[in-house]
Amino acid sequence: MHAGEHWQQVKALFEAALEQPWAAREAFVRASGVDPAVQDEVLSLLAHEHVLQDATTDSFLEPPLADEPGPLLPPGERLGAWEIVGPLGAGGMAEVMLARRADGAWDGEAAVKVLKRGMDSAAVLARFALEQRALARLNHPHIAHLLDAGRTAAGLPYFVMELVRGRPIDQACEGLALEARLALFLQLADAVAFAHRQLLVHRDLKPSNVLVTEDGQVKLLDFGIAKALDPAEGEHTGAGPRPYTPNYASPEQVRGEPVGTLTDIYSLGVLLYVMLTGLRPYGRHATTPQEAARSVLEEEPTRPSALSPGLVSDPQWMATRKRLKGDLDNILLKALDKAPAARYPSVDAFSADVRAHLTGLPVSARAPSAGYLLSRFVLRHRAASAAAALAAVSLVVGAGVASWQAHVAGQRLEQLRGLSRDVVLRYADAVTYLPGGLVVKENLLKGLLGQLSEVEQEAGDDTEWLALLAGVYARLAQVGGDDGGVSLSKMGEARQHAEHAITLARRVLPARPDDAALSLALSQALQIRARAQRADGQPEQGLKTLEEAMALIDQRLQRLPPAEQRDLQVQRASLQIVEAQFFDQQTVASLNRPEDALALYGQAEQALRRLERDGDASLAPLLGTLLGARAITHARLGRLDASRADAEAAWQQRLRAVQAEPFHTGRRDELVTEATNAAVILMRADQPARAVLASQAAWDTVQRLAAENGPQSKWAENLPRVAQHHGRALALVGRSADALPVLDSALAYWQRQRTAKPGPHPERLWAWLGIYRAAALLGLQRRDEALTQLRQSQVILEPLSRESKGGDALLNLAESALVMAAAEPAAAPAWRQRALQHYQAADALRALNGEHLRRRDALARGEPIGL
Numbered sequence: 034m035h036a037g038e039h040w041q042q043v044k045a046l047f048e049a050a051l052e053q054p055w056a057a058r059e060a061f062v063r064a065s066g067v068d069p070a071v072q073d074e075v076l077s078l079l080a081h082e083h084v085l086q087d088a089t090t091d092s093f094l095e096p097p098l099a100d101e102p103g104p105l106l107p108p109g110e111r112l113g114a115w116e117i118v119g120p121l122g123a124g125g126m127a128e129v130m131l132a133r134r135a136d137g138a139w140d141g142e143a144a145v146k147v148l149k150r151g152m153d154s155a156a157v158l159a160r161f162a163l164e165q166r167a168l169a170r171l172n173h174p175h176i177a178h179l180l181d182a183g184r185t186a187a188g189l190p191y192f193v194m195e196l197v198r199g200r201p202i203d204q205a206c207e208g209l210a211l212e213a214r215l216a217l218f219l220q221l222a223d224a225v226a227f228a229h230r231q232l233l234v235h236r237d238l239k240p241s242n243v244l245v246t247e248d249g250q251v252k253l254l255d256f257g258i259a260k261a262l263d264p265a266e267g268e269h270t271g272a273g274p275r276p277y278t279p280n281y282a283s284p285e286q287v288r289g290e291p292v293g294t295l296t297d298i299y300s301l302g303v304l305l306y307v308m309l310t311g312l313r314p315y316g317r318h319a320t321t322p323q324e325a326a327r328s329v330l331e332e333e334p335t336r337p338s339a340l341s342p343g344l345v346s347d348p349q350w351m352a353t354r355k356r357l358k359g360d361l362d363n364i365l366l367k368a369l370d371k372a373p374a375a376r377y378p379s380v381d382a383f384s385a386d387v388r389a390h391l392t393g394l395p396v397s398a399r400a401p402s403a404g405y406l407l408s409r410f411v412l413r414h415r416a417a418s419a420a421a422a423l424a425a426v427s428l429v430v431g432a433g434v435a436s437w438q439a440h441v442a443g444q445r446l447e448q449l450r451g452l453s454r455d456v457v458l459r460y461a462d463a464v465t466y467l468p469g470g471l472v473v474k475e476n477l478l479k480g481l482l483g484q485l486s487e488v489e490q491e492a493g494d495d496t497e498w499l500a501l502l503a504g505v506y507a508r509l510a511q512v513g514g515d516d517g518g519v520s521l522s523k524m525g526e527a528r529q530h531a532e533h534a535i536t537l538a539r540r541v542l543p544a545r546p547d548d549a550a551l552s553l554a555l556s557q558a559l560q561i562r563a564r565a566q567r568a569d570g571q572p573e574q575g576l577k578t579l580e581e582a583m584a585l586i587d588q589r590l591q592r593l594p595p596a597e598q599r600d601l602q603v604q605r606a607s608l609q610i611v612e613a614q615f616f617d618q619q620t621v622a623s624l625n626r627p628e629d630a631l632a633l634y635g636q637a638e639q640a641l642r643r644l645e646r647d648g649d650a651s652l653a654p655l656l657g658t659l660l661g662a663r664a665i666t667h668a669r670l671g672r673l674d675a676s677r678a679d680a681e682a683a684w685q686q687r688l689r690a691v692q693a694e695p696f697h698t699g700r701r702d703e704l705v706t707e708a709t710n711a712a713v714i715l716m717r718a719d720q721p722a723r724a725v726l727a728s729q730a731a732w733d734t735v736q737r738l739a740a741e742n743g744p745q746s747k748w749a750e751n752l753p754r755v756a757q758h759h760g761r762a763l764a765l766v767g768r769s770a771d772a773l774p775v776l777d778s779a780l781a782y783w784q785r786q787r788t789a790k791p792g793p794h795p796e797r798l799w800a801w802l803g804i805y806r807a808a809a810l811l812g813l814q815r816r817d818e819a820l821t822q823l824r825q826s827q828v829i830l831e832p833l834s835r836e837s838k839g840g841d842a843l844l845n846l847a848e849s850a851l852v853m854a855a856a857e858p859a860a861a862p863a864w865r866q867r868a869l870q871h872y873q874a875a876d877a878l879r880a881l882n883g884e885h886l887r888r889r890d891a892l893a894r895g896e897p898i899g900l
Contacts (some may be wrong), residue, residue, distance in 0.1 A: 036358060037815050042067055042068065042071045044069060046062060046065055046071060046072070046075045047670060049061070049065075049073045050062055059076060059845075061308045062075050062076055064494065065879075066124070072586035072866040073553070081213065084688075085567070094803060095429050098411055101760075101836060105183065106128075106145070106147060108129050110182060110185075110186075111135065112132065112145060112181075112185065112191060112193070113181055113183055114134060114135060114181065115132040115133070115135060115143060115145060115193055116132060116133055116134075116135035117130050117131070117132050117145065118130070118131040118142075119131050120134055120800055121144060121754070127148050127149055128146060128147055128149060129144055129145065129146050129147075130143070130144070130145040130146075131143075131144065131146065132145045132193065132573050133138060135183055136570050136833075142196045143181075143193045143194060143195065143196050144192055144193070144195070144196045144197075145193050145194075146187060146191060146192055146194060146256070147189050147190070147191035148190050149189075150875070155384070157528060161302070162304060169353055170234070171227065171231060173223075173224055173227045173434070174741070174778060175221065175223060175224035175227075175250070175251045175252060176194045176221050176224050176227070176228070176251055176252070176253045177194050177197050177252050177253065177254050178194070178195050179192060179193070179195075180193040180194060180557065181193035184784055188431045193430055195252075197244050197246065197254065197385040198244075198246065198247075198254060199244035199245045199246040199247065199250075199307070200244060200245055201240035201241050201242040201243065202217060202221065202240050202244070202245050202246075202251065203240040203245060203304075203307050203308060203311070204240070204243035204568040206308045206309075206390075207245075210695075210839075211309070211356060212391065213463070213695065214308050214309060215390075215391060215695075216385055217245060217249070217251055217308070218301075218305050218308060219384055219387060219388070220250070220251035221243055221251050221253060221301070222301060222378035222384040223378050223396075224251065224253045225238070225297055225301060226379070226381050226384070227379050227382035228253075229294045229379070229380060233297060234292065234293055234294055234297055235253070235297050235300075236286070236292060236296060236297070236298075236300075237255065237278055237281075238281060238300035238301060238303075239278050239280070239300070239304070240283040240304065240307065242254045242255045242314065243304070245263075246889060248733075248737070248738075249695050258746060263526055268693075272350070278463075279315060279316070279319075279322050279325035279326040279329065280303075280319075280325050281298060281300045281303045281304065282300070282326070282329055282375075283295075283299035284329055284330055284371050285298045285373060287326045287329050287330055287727050288330070291375075294379065294380070295373040295374075295376050296379060297380065298368055298376050298377050298379075298383055298836055299368065299373075299376060299731055300375075301368060301380065301383060302314075302365055302369040302383075303366025303369065304645070305364075305368070306334065306365050306369070306752075307338060307367060309337055309343060309344055309357065309361065309365075310337045310340060312340065312345060312363075314334030314335065314369055315328045315329065315332035315333070315334055315335075316328030316329065316671060316697070323497075326491075327404065330371075334365070334366065334369050336357075336362040336365075336366065337357045337361065337362060337365060338355070338357040338358035338359075338361070338362050339358075339362075340355055340395045340844070345524070349574070356500070359693075360389075360390045360741070361387075361390060362400065363396065363398035364383075364386050364390065364396060364398045365530055366398070367398040368383055376650055380704075380764070383761070385397070386398055392716050393776070396713070406859055410416070414538075417507040423533050431650070433882060468875075473893065476648065478685065486859075489502055492545055496544045496545055497545075499537050499540060499541045499550055499635075500537075500541050500545055500551045500554075502532045502537055502551070503537035503538040503541070503551060503554045503555065504550060504553075504554040505530065505532045505535075506531075506533045506534035506537065506554075506558070506888035507528075507530075507534040507554040507555070507557045507558040507561075507703070508529040508539075508554075508557075509531035509534075510527045510528070510531035510534060510557070510558055510561045511527075511557060511561065523563065525701050527561060527565075528561065528562070528608070529563045529714055530558075530560075530561075531558040531559075531561035531562050531565070532562065534554060534555070534557075534558035535555060535558045535559065535562065537540070538555035538556070538558065540556055540557065541738050547592060549593060549597070549601060552585050552588075552589040552601070553586075553589075553601060553604055555582075555585060556582040556583075556585050556586050556604055556608070559574060559578050559579070559581055559582035559585075560579065560582055560604075560608060560611060562575075562578050562583070563575040563578040563579045563615075564611065565609065571613055573624070574622055576612070576615050579608055579611060579612050579615065579891060582608055583605065583608050583609075583612075586601050586604055586605045586608065587605070590602070590605070595597060597645065602640055603641070603642065603643060603644065603652065603655070606636075606640045606641050606655065606659075607637075607655060609633045609634075609636055609637040609640075609661060610633070610634065610637050610659050611657060612633055613629075613630040613631075613633035613634050613663075613666070614630070614662055615660065615884065616629045616630040617662075617666050617669065618629045626794075627666050627669055627670055629664075630666050631663065631667075634659055634662065634663040637659055638656070638659055641655060641659070641722055642656075642745070643717060646880050653690060654699070654700075654703055656686070656688050656691070657683050657686045657690075657703055657707055658703075659685035659705065659711050660679045660682050660686070661679070661683040661684075661711075663679050664676045664677075664678075664679035664680035664683060664710065664711070664714055665710065665714075667679060668717060668882070669716050671880060673717065673718045673882070673883050674718075676714050676717075676718070677715060677718045677720070678716055680710060680714040680715065680726075680727075681711055681723070683707040683710070683711065684704065684707040684708040684710070684727050684730070686707075687700070687704040687706075687707045687708065688704060688708070688730060689701045690703070690704070691704050691734070692712060698738065698741075698742075701734050701737070701738055702738065702748070703732045704730060704731065704734050705734050705735045705738070705748070705751070705755065707727065708727040708728065708734070709727070709731040709754070709755050709758055710732045710756050710768055711724075711727040712724040712725075712727040712728035712731065712759065712762055713758055715886060716758075716761065716762060716765065717882035717883050718882075718883045719883045719884040719887045721762055721765035721766050722766055724762040724765070725759075725762045725763060725765075726764040727762075727770070728755070728759035728763075729759065731755050731758075731759065732755055732756065732759040732775065735748050735751055735752060735755045736752070736757060739751075752778070752782075752784070753778065753779050756776070756778045756779035757776070757779040757780075757802055758778035759775050759800070759805075760772050760775035760778075760802065760809075761776075761802070761805050763775060763809075764776070764805040764806075764808045764809045764812075764900070765805075765900055767807070767812060769809040769811075769812025769813045770809075772805070772806075772808075772809040772812075773806065773809045773810070773813065776802055776805055776806045776809060777789040780799060780802050780803065780806060783795050783798050783799040783802065786798075786799075787799055793833055793836075796829050796833065797829070797830065797833055797841060797845065798828075799829070800825070800826035800827075800829040800830050800845060801826070801830075801845045801848075803822050803823070803826040804823065804826050804845060804849045804852055805824075805848075805900075806849050807819040807820075807822040807823045807849075807852050807856070808852050808900055809834075810822065811852065811855055811856055816856055819856055820856055820857075823844060823849055823852060823856065826845070827846065827847055829851055830842045830845050830846050831846070831851065834874075835844055839878065840875045840879035841875075841879070841880035843872075843874050843875035843878065844871070844872070844875045844885055845890075846868075846871045846883075847868040847869075847871035847872045847875065847885075847888070848868075848900060849869050850864045850865070850867045850868035850871060851864070851865070851888070851898065851899050852899070852900060854868070854897075855899050860895065865897065865898075866892075867890055868888070868892055869889065869892040869893060870886065872889035872892065875887070888900075
């Protein structure tokens with residue numbers, strides 16, 4: 034029998050077997066009467082874990098089968114814009130090839146999935162087309178996206194997908210902390226929820242279809258057996274035989290019943306169980322697909338916290354076993370309920386419970402009884418002082434169980450009180466583990482505001498409750514006004530919360546003069562007010578506000594024993610850092626006191642280092658802020674060595690924090706800020722090679738944050754600023770090909786600004802970045818384009834340089850002259866002389882930094898230098 038006939042028989046028998054009940058397929062194949070070799074191959078396809086699916090469900094990157102006669106597409110064959118490089122993997126029905134972009138439009142690699150010869154029956158072609166259509170509808174950062182599609186020269190259908198290099202999600206969890214594992218799961222859940230909103234059910238969620246890249250990004254693959262939901266049928270697809278992978282299938286899949294979104298929720302539950310324990314919830318001893326399928330129907334999953342230590346080899350499970358007990362146990366068992374109606378109603382609801390657990394809030398997987406709410410409350414406050422914890426508990430439970438039951442209204446208000454405080458005090462920090470979590474935080478806090486208003490109305494003149502509300506509003510102001518966490522458009526809301534906190538605190542402070550927590554809340558709200566006043570162009574008024582906040586803290590510190598001063602000491606240091614930034618004002622003569630700023634930074638650092646020596650690792654972010662701000666002050670004073678040392682210490686500290694908590698949004702944001710500042714300072718210090726290290730970290734991180742949090746986030750707004758510094762650094766070290774697209778993105782932004790807000794600033798920045806773009810073009814041997822760009826920049830800069838504040842424009846003209854010297858070697862001496870003249874003229878108008886001083890002095894010595 035030749036190969037074509039063999040494959041036709043395999044195809045026909047395989048498709049016929051798929052129509053049989055799962056348990057009857059082996060007998061059906063053996064009774065077919067076809068060649069035993071064909072029977073064996075069909076049974077192999079049916080039994081293979083990755084091919085108990087439909088015609089295109091081979092695992093996306095399964096290693097090629099050893100007995101394949103050769104690749105369908107030889108290296109070098111073109112498929113439209115793509116050129117085949119070699120095989121990546123293969124399964125029963127399709128092959129996956131590595132391809133590279135070959136039309137010159139852009140450089141890149143992709144994965145090409147092509148249907149095998151002989152597998153072109155109507156049913157298989159329909160399934161292959163379904164996968165293609167599914168991918169075309171799914172534009173999501175955590176779903177591998179479709180790039181192209183067509184047919185080969187031999188008529189075989191193919192499609193081109195994003196190439197994902199990574200590890201299956203269960204393997205990627207090895208060695209990760211519990212929070213990091215849950216963060217990975219939430220990325221996956223977001224992708225599945227998005228597919229559901231597009232009316233698509235994946236139906237084959239398993240580790241090999243969920244890869245995690247080196248930078249921690251989840252990518253969902255292989256919609257080969259995805260099913261389109263019919264809106265008229267609700268969330269279920271029709272009944273009948275359908276493929277599945279037994280180890281991750283739902284009971285309804287095994288029984289051949291209708292499947293829908295609840296099927297994916299079940300499979301997500303299995304995946305999360307595996308991610309947290311390293312074991313499947315059942316079927317751990319199954320040796321055949323039949324046994325695995327039977328276990329889905331008959332075995333109840335063991336609570337992950339109750340697994341036998343002899344079964345689990347993951348050391349993280351032992352370390353976090355106690356943390357699994359309770360909420361995570363209940364979350365998983367709810368997702369894994371045999372009855373679809375008892376599971377989470379949606380992936381979003383499943384995710385919400387995981388997020389609630391991360392933040393210490395109650396989860397829906399168990400009834401919110403009084404005892405349960407109390408246990409969550411105590412858990413969240415175990416780090417508080419014993420007296421504060423006891424007071425909090427007494428406020429929740431009242432005078433005892435009898436009192437609790439007797440006062441229903443009081444019970445409801447107490448619960449609101451506890452939840453309101455903890456949503457704000459805990460959620461704002463814990464949510465930063467979650468990519469995209471700022472959207473969740475914003476939605477939760479919006480809902481909370483209505484509850485707070487109700488609590489305030491019912492509190493009346495109760496000073497204890499009003500003091501608590503002042504603290505909650507102060508924390509809301511911090512959450513909303515935190516430079517590391519919001520869109521630039523949200524500062525107004527933060528100011529409103531701060532003002533409300535100030536009003537409440539001042540109202541009750543006379544009755545509670547020894548309430549340290551109230552004083553702390555008032556001081557924090559005043560700090561937000563001061564920053565807002567500075568932003569509004571009232572720095573002197575802001576400084577008076579800071580002085581009031583500092584006096585309040587100092588008064589309370591005098592009344593507290595040293596063991597209870599920690600929070601107030603940290604707030605005092607924070608106030609000193611903000612005050613130092615006020616004294617670094619170049620535009621207000623009375624506040625232009627950089628030496629005073631340095632003294633305040635020193636005092637704050639001394640206090641924080643002392644607390645840090647006591648084992649308080651939570652102070653690292655505040656220390657990073659201090660070091661970064663002081664680096665800028667040193668740079669203003671021309672103390673480049675001190676500036677460089679602080680800047681490098683700041684961004685390296687941020688980098689270590691991100692490496693320790695790679696999914697922490699706040700830590701990543703701090704890295705963007707400090708690494709960008711460090712890159713600028715290092716370029717000024719004439720150390721571009723070190724600047725690139727910092728700018729690359731900032732650029733990579735801000736792009737991910739912008740993608741995760743959307744076009745309205747502060748990181749999307751910050752992309753052009755980071756791009757302009759990273760592009761400059763790349764150009765300075767000669768990485769022209771890398772620099773050009775980054776600079777182009779920054780230039781596009783400033784071009785829009787030139788149109789929207791005409792004026793000297795956007796004009797000069799566009800021209801300045803154009804100089805570095807020209808340098809990159811020269812490096813790519815694109816001289817004519819470079820000269821055009823340079824001349825455009827010079828036309829803009831010449832009139833700006835003749836203004837009274839034209840020092841920056843003169844420096845930019847000097848830079849353009851150095852690039853012109855490289856572009857026109859014959860006229861290079863004249864261009865260098867012109868650059869020297871521009872530097873000398875600029876020196877009369879403003880202080881020169883390290884890179885400009887080096888160039889000026891080298892030019893004065895007649896050295897043939899460039900940028």
